[in-house]
Structures are given as C-alpha cells and as structure tokens.
Amino acid sequence: MQHDVRSGCCHPTAKMAAPRSCALWSYCGRRWSRLMRCCELPGIRSSWPGGPLGARQLSQEKQATETHFGFETVSEEEKGGKVYHVFESVAKKYDVMNDMMSLGIHRIWKDLLLWKMRPFPGTQLLDVAGGTGDIAFRFLNYVQAQHKGKQKRQLRAQQNLSWEEIAKKYQNEEDPLGGSRVVVCDINKEMLKIGKQKAHARGYKAGLAWVLGDAEELPFDDDKFDVYTIAFGIRNVTHIDQALQEAHRVLKPGGRFLCLEFSQVNNPLISRLYDLYSFQVIPVLGEVIAGDWKSYQYLVESIRQFPPQEEFKEMIEDAGFEKVTYESLTSGIVAIHSGFKL
Numbered sequence: 001m002q003h004d005v006r007s008g009c010c011h012p013t014a015k016m017a018a019p020r021s022c023a024l025w026s027y028c029g030r031r032w033s034r035l036m037r038c039c040e041l042p043g044i045r046s047s048w049p050g051g052p053l054g055a056r057q058l059s060q061e062k063q064a065t066e067t068h069f070g071f072e073t074v075s076e077e078e079k080g081g082k083v084y085h086v087f088e089s090v091a092k093k094y095d096v097m098n099d100m101m102s103l104g105i106h107r108i109w110k111d112l113l114l115w116k117m118r119p120f121p122g123t124q125l126l127d128v129a130g131g132t133g134d135i136a137f138r139f140l141n142y143v144q145a146q147h148k149g150k151q152k153r154q155l156r157a158q159q160n161l162s163w164e165e166i167a168k169k170y171q172n173e174e175d176p177l178g179g180s181r182v183v184v185c186d187i188n189k190e191m192l193k194i195g196k197q198k199a200h201a202r203g204y205k206a207g208l209a210w211v212l213g214d215a216e217e218l219p220f221d222d223d224k225f226d227v228y229t230i231a232f233g234i235r236n237v238t239h240i241d242q243a244l245q246e247a248h249r250v251l252k253p254g255g256r257f258l259c260l261e262f263s264q265v266n267n268p269l270i271s272r273l274y275d276l277y278s279f280q281v282i283p284v285l286g287e288v289i290a291g292d293w294k295s296y297q298y299l300v301e302s303i304r305q306f307p308p309q310e311e312f313k314e315m316i317e318d319a320g321f322e323k324v325t326y327e328s329l330t331s332g333i334v335a336i337h338s339g340f341k342l
C-alpha cells in the first residue's frame, strides 16, 4: 500500500488520485458544515437522522474511532498515549534536538511569533502545548524590556528628579512585567519538568505559571486570556477542532489566537530537498543524539499529516475565529496563523 506524504491518505492509488480527491472531500465537508451551521435555528440542533447533517454525524461517529499517528492508523484512544510517550521520551533532549534539526532556525520562527503578537502591558497569555517554555520565556523577555523602556521614558520626562528619587522609583517597582502574565499549559509532565528547570536556571519567577492540562479540555474559565499561543503543538492533538474551540472559549472577547506550526512547502525544489532532509536525516539525528529513532520518525510524519495553510485557516474560522490570516515562513516550512475572538 502506498502512502502519499502530502495528502496523508493510505490507498493503493493514493499517489495518483488521492491528494486532489481528499482535498476536495475535506473542502466540501467544511463548506457543508459551515452552511449547516448558518442554517441552524437558535436552540435547535439539527440532528435529523435521515437528513444530510444526520448523515454527517453518522459518518463522523464511524470515523471517530480512527486517526493517524504519523503515517500509522491508530484508534483515537491510542493516539494520546502514543503522543505522550514521544514527548516523555524526547523531553531531556528536546531543546538540543530542536537546534540541531532546524539549525537554530526555530528560534527565529518563535521570535517572529512574539513580534506578531506585540503584547501590550498587562497581557495575559496562555501558551498551550508550551513544553519547555520557549514561547513563555520570549514573552517574559519582551514584556519586561517593554516595561523597562516605558519606565525609562517616564523618568526621562521628569527632568528634575534627584538620584535618590530615581533610585526609589526603581526600588518601588513591584512588578517588572507591568501586570503581564503567562501560563504554560502542557499535557506532558516531563516536558513541563524540563521547562521549570530551565525557568529556574534562567531566573524567571514572577508572572509565570505551569499547568498540566489537555488542549482539548483546558482547565481554565471562559474569557480569561488576551492571547492564546500554540507553537508546534496542535498537530499532536487528537481532535484539532476541539482544541480550537477550547482556544476560542478561554479567550476574552477581542482576544487573539496565534499558532506556529509546520505547514506546506510551496516551492517544488525546496519541497523535495526538505522531504529528503526530513526522512533521511532527522531520524538519524534522533538516534545519534537522543537514542530515539522512532520518536523523530513520528515528528516528521506528523508534519506531513497536518493540513496545509488554507485548510487550517478554514478550521480556525470554523471554530468561530474572525479575521483569520496566515503568513508562511521559510517557503512554507512553517506558518503562523492568527485569528480573533470578536
């Protein structure tokens, strides 16, 4: 049986016919679901079993039991455990492997996510699938630098202060983050443990909390955060649509969703080189550095299973977000999707 890496479809003729038909099928499904959502009357759920929505529900129930884990087909119950095992196994080497695999470029992509966010003073951020804290630490650096800059400008504006008054102002500064906070939420204890150790070693204390939790069932109240980020996390979640709905629920009205994830390379030459590198080099690096071929094989396969930019944009819209846009980086190797809860 042939497996088409781009479509993620397993079918004897997958390479020839499946990419287009699968894309078309999922496109039609999404359009249909939107149309039906618009047609639903308030308070009345369309569940007419013989009707089109009933059929959709039935087929969803049938499909609901199976999903993919990389290129493997597994039951939905199995997937969570397998993903957990991957990140439990790679946690200790996660950061060094990220640098090795991406030649350090993941740092630039994460910086770009922060520049896109441009947090304002007092921003409450939830970083889901936050792992070892890369996004959270960048956020804290950003808001601290911003707050310091503001403080300096204010002091400069007050020309005739004595040095004692200036020193006092600095000492009285209780919150160097200007009220901003970040919560890192991840399902994996080992990843969080490494994150906490890193935070301790780098001296991050204030404004940072670590919470064990599932992106599909976030342990937070509604309308709580200004920004929700998820970096290289959402492709590992079993029900992406559910995770998106949870993101929407916990954001305040006006809040922003930002997702950094691997995406579809749009240049055929780069795509070939990238496939070669991913499948021939990354698992070998995984074996040599982390003694774990399988986990890194899963990582590259899971990237190929994730929907391309436009399709993911529609999924975000389906979850209720508005003004959804995306930017492809490094020829589409990754993309940042953004949406607002309005």
Ligand SMILES: C[S@@+](CC[C@H](N)C(=O)[O-])C[C@H]1O[C@@H](n2cnc3c(N)ncnc32)[C@H](O)[C@@H]1O
Pocket (backbone or CB within 6 Å): 083, 087, 128, 129, 130, 131, 132, 133, 134, 135, 185, 186, 187, 188, 191, 213, 214, 215, 216, 230, 231, 232, 233, 236, 237, 238
């Ligand atoms: C590739 S790491 C990304 C870590 C971090 N965001 C970064 O960019 O370095 C993926 C993370 O997603 C987490 N994860 C997977 N499934 C999850 C779920 N259902 N809910 C929350 N976190 C999940 C894993 O435990 C892992 O820490």
